[in-house]
Amino acid sequence: MNWIRGAWAVFRKDLRTELRSRYAVNVLLMFVLSALLLVLFAIGQETVSERVQSALLWIVILFSASIGLGRSFVSEEETGTMLLLQLNTRASMVFAGKLLYTLVLVLGLNTVAVLVFLLILGIPVRSPGLLAATLALGALGLSGATTLLAALIARAARSGPLLPVLLLPLLVPLLLSAVTATRKAILGVEWAAAESELMTLIGFAGATISAATLLFDYVWTD
Secondary structure (H helix, E strand, O other): OHHHHHHHHHHHHHHHHHHHHOHHHHHHHHHHHHHHHHHHHHHOOOOOOHHHHHHHHHHHHHHHHHHHOOHHHHHHHHHOOHHHHHHHOOHHHHHHHHHHHHHHHHHHHHHHHHHHHHHHHOOOOOOHHHHHHHHHHHHHHHHHHHHHHHHHHOOOOOOOOHHHHHHHHHOHHHHHHHHHHHHHHHHOOOHHHHHHHHHHHHHHHHHHHHHHHHHHHHHHHO
C-alpha cells in the first residue's frame, strides 16, 4: 500500500503541475491540430487509401508525442525536485507514477487526434472496437518508451532535441503494427484478422515496460 500511495503521489504531483502550466497539453494540441490541418490542405479533394490515412494519423501521433512528452523529468531537474524524489521515494514508485502520467497524456492525445482526423477527412470506421484497442495498446507502448528515454536525457545539457532522435527509431515496430491495425479497423475486418498486429503491440508494450522497469533504478540513481 505504501508503494501504491507513493506512485499515486508522483502521478498527482505531475498532473497538478501540468494543470497549472498546461505546457504539454498546449504543445500537444497545437501540434496535432496544425499537423492535421496541414494534412487536410495537402490532400484536398483527393481520395487516399486506408493505408495512407492510417500512416498519416500515426505519424502525427508519434511526432506530437516526441515533441510534447518527456517534459516531466526535465522539469524535475530544472526545479531541483529530483533530489527530493530520490530521497523520499523509491525508483519504482517514480517510474510507475511517471508512466501513468504519460499514459494519461498519450491517451488524451490519441483521442483528440483520432476524432479530429476522422472528422476533417470524413473517414468512416467500420470496426471502432479494434481501433480503440489499437490506440490503447499503442499508447501503452509509446508511454513506456517515452518514460524511460525521458529519464535518460533529463540530465543532458541539450535534452530538448534528444527525445525525438532516440524515440522514433525505437518505435518503428509499434508504428508498423499500429498502421496496419488501424487500416484494418477502418476497413472493418474481423478482430482475428488483426491478431498478429495486436499481439505485436502487446509484446512491444510488455517488452518496453519490462525493460524500463529493470533499467530505471540505474537510470534514476546514477
